[in-house]
Amino acid sequence: MRKEWRAISEHSYRNNANEEAEHVKSRLSDERTIYGEGMGSQDIDFCSRDILQQRLRDTARQREELQLIEIELRAQTIARPEIMDIQNSYEAQLKEQLQEREQYIQELELKVEEKDRELRAVNNEVK
Numbered sequence: 001m002r003k004e005w006r007a008i009s010e011h012s013y014r015n016n017a018n019e020e021a022e023h024v025k026s027r028l029s030d031e032r033t034i035y036g037e038g039m040g041s042q043d044i045d046f047c048s049r050d051i052l053q054q055r056l057r058d059t060a061r062q063r064e065e066l067q068l069i070e071i072e073l074r075a076q077t078i079a080r081p082e083i084m085d086i087q088n089s090y091e092a093q094l095k096e097q098l099q100e101r102e103q104y105i106q107e108l109e110l111k112v113e114e115k116d117r118e119l120r121a122v123n124n125e126v127k
Helices: 017-030 039-126
Strands: 003-007 032-037
Touching: none
Parallel strands: none
Antiparallel strands: 003 032
């Protein structure tokens, strides 16, 4: 079954009975088919529908992926300051421990130098 929408020429609205036959002839030549729905166009419609459904699925999948990326970026944005605070705190602790150990090493070096002087003094007395 084929349905059509037709646009016909203006003279199709004439009501004169004498012009009816002429009207039929002119209608055949003047009309334009604007829309047709039949077996061939249904195949196209099904293909178009399949394509549109695939595009819709692809778009929905892309949307989900973008939402996941957005969630991840928001989480990173929220977590970043906390991570920076932890990192800065850790670096400060390491720096403090390093300074304490350097100071301890310097104290040990001073003790070693003092013991070396004492040892030399004892060796000089023994000689």
